[in-house]
Amino acid sequence: MIDLKLLQKDFESVSAKLMRKGVDAALLEQVKQKFEELKVAKAEFERLQAAQNAMSKEFGIYKREGKDISELKAKVDANKLLINDAIEVQREKQEELEKIAMAIPNIPDDNVPDGEDEEDNVELKKVLTPREFDFTPKEHWELAETNGWIDFERGVKVATSRFSVSFGMGARLERALINFMLDFNRERGFEEVSVPALVNRRALEGTGQLPKFEDDLYKIDGQELFLIPTAEVPVTNLYQDEILHADELPKRMTAYTSCFRKEAGAAGRDTRGMIRQHQFHKVELVAITTPATSEIIFEQMVSCASDILTALELPHRLVNLCTGDLGFGAAHTTDIEVWLPGQNKYREISSISNTRDFQARRAKIRFKNGKKNELVHTLNGSSLAVGRTLVAIMENYQNEDGSIDIPEVLKPYLGM
RNA sequence: GGACGAGUGGGUGAGUGGCUGAAACCACAUCCCUGCUAAGGAUGCGUAUGGGUAACUGUACCGAGAGUUCGAAUCUCUCCUCGUCCA
Structure with a gap:
């Protein structure tokens, strides 16, 4: 609001x-x-x-x-x-x-570049140089199938299109990534929380998914409950309607959840593979801060996500989203795009936003600043989308024979 | 699923129709006294929103919503949550 x-x-x-x-x-x-x-x-x-x-x-x-x-x-x-x-x-x-x-988006910061869509986003920096291949790198769906890691047909069989099933090392890698990311975030000062995957209307209004984006949410028949599109919703709303003490801030939290999106309006986009699924795993960062410190926390969150990719030795770049690509609640957003050699381009793997007091006003999250009550700032960011990280590992760590190496930092998580 | 009970300010908790936005205690804040490790005193202290430079003041809020009434924390109804007992 x-x-x-x-x-x-x-x-x-x-x-x-x-x-x-x-x-x-x-x-x-x-x-x-x-x-x-x-x-x-x-x-x-x-x-x-x-x-x-x-x-x-x-x-x-x-x-x-x-x-x-x-x-x-x-x-x-x-x-x-x-x-x-x-x-x-x-x-x-x-x-x-x-x-x-309620349908008016947040006010964009002055340093958000003008633009229509993702083409107009501004690159901030590149991290790590993409590896040179002496063969033609394959796309992840091919690698996923030849290695028996991901089964797209069986996902469709038990659910519907845009669902997949991970087997064996594919499933183990997902779990390893989740644990690695949560541990990494915890070491950076983010407290781990485990939250409901179903939320009520009030929570979704608090973070801005409702009333405007009901079409993209899965709703439980006959109840005012929705599957979460991101952990941002339950985690941010944990403090809905509360007045926090200044010395409790900043609150920095990290949560792993499945996320559910109908992907209404994404028909025909990324239909192949696991880039855009109705259900996906994500490790999220959420912060509740005073206005004075929100930009510092924002930078911490961006580095946290970027450093995870660096630790995984995955080349990526940071971009500043333009006005046309900026989400509804964000004042400004930095996206992290990971290099996918199979697709020969950078693809979004994380999105970190400062919503300033936009969500706080809707969700009534305040803090006592001396005698006065003030709205907090809320921030959220992925660190990272697990499925897309797996995609990036497959494409970047592939060998000519189609086998895939395991990133060093994940080996302890796999008993290797 | 059924029966009963309860939901009041940061916490405990009083309050069965007007003098209650709400006693008291605790916590907290400021000041004072005292001084040796823990104690005494004074004052202040809910939220939101409107008006006013301000002092101050209007309105709403006692789980949520609806109703009765000139007037509701207090009575009625519905719902939610939590307890206890039963199936």
Whole structure:
């Protein structure tokens, strides 16, 4: 949720920033107007209610003193009718405003580059040089099948398309990666948490997946429960509606979960292999911080994810997402893209975002700053998407005969 | 699945229709006293939002929602959660 007071106060500059992200100017004008209308409606209701409360007090006194109340009762009854109307008006305005405001994305930072889509993202730096192959490197689905690591058909058999099954070393590597990543994050100061894979509507609203992106979520039939699209949702919402002490911050957490996405709108993209699945494993980083330290934590999270890839000796690059590619709740995002020699390009493997107070405002997460309560900043990032890391290992560690070497750091996790 | 009981501020907990946004205690903060390791005193101390430079003040909130009433933490209904007992 954007700061409506700020929008009202600095309408010109805030709306200019939001328009960079493709928000319609007319919509912003509408939000501003609804916000003002709501304030007027509220003031009117409160004025009437104050009168009502005063009269009710008098009523009590009259009764105690045995005075005649019929005149007062008539006044109070008349006022009551006005109040009922005022409540109705206020409720209407509130609903109208919420409907529009909840669908407005976060304000992008000034250093977010303008752009349409991922083509316009700006490379920040490259880490490690891709290896030279003296043969034509294969794509991961081929390697996965020849090694018997991943079975795509059987995933479809027991579920539907975009599901797969890992066997043997493929499955063991996934588990090794999860453990390696969690241990790595823990050493960097992120506390491990284990959270529910089903969440309620309130949680999804808190982090911004709802109301706008319901189509991409799996919903449990007949219940207000959804499968999580990312651990960011349950972990960030752990502190929903709380006022934290400044000395508890920053809270740095890491969680492994499965993630579930319908991938609505991704028809035809990455249909082959395990780049884009309906269910995938991910180790996530989440931080809750004071505004003053959120950028420092952001950098820590980016290095944490990048250093995991470096430890795995996987070449990758960092890119600064442009306005067109920036997610709904993010003020700015750094993506990490891993080198896939089979596809001969860098592909997203991690996405780290600072949402600033956008989620905190929705989820009502605050902290006591001296005497005042202030919204926290929340950040989230993957470290890393497990399936895609496995893909990167297969493609980067492949030999000409199709066999795959095991990264050194994972060997202890595999009893090697 | 059934029966009963409970859900109040950071914590414990009082409060069965107006004098309660809520006693008391603990915790916390500031100040004072004292000084030798632990104690005494004073004051302050919920959240959100509107108005005001401010002092201050309006409104809402006692699990959630709806209702009765001039007036609800308190009465009624529905739901949720937690306990205890039963199947």
